[in-house]
Amino acid sequence: MPFVTVELLEGRTMEQKRALAEKVTEAVEQTTGAPKERIHVFVKDIKKDEYAPSGIFVCDK
Template sequence: MPLVHIDLLGGRSETQLHQLVKDVTAAIVKNTGAPAEHVHIVLNEMADNRYSVGGVMKDEEK
């Protein structure tokens, strides 16, 4: 059972998230041979004031 965790900043549409999990599932199936119904994906969306790169919070970049 492949289990994939994806951390990303929030703000994407439901359509984008649905397409993301479809594409990731297809890649896992293609590259591992696991059946799609065994592929589990967890999306962790973070607020931009909870993520930093180089000491700068993402919400400060705007």
């Protein structure tokens, strides 16, 4: 604790995700005072055929 879950539309590179996890961890550390070793980040890909904004899947747009 704290736990952070980031859901992203698939397509980001591992390099972007590394930077994301690092920067988000820093943001949480600085604003909550939690030590880095207690911050857990999850980065999850959401596939284009499982996300439907306005009821239409991204893969169909």
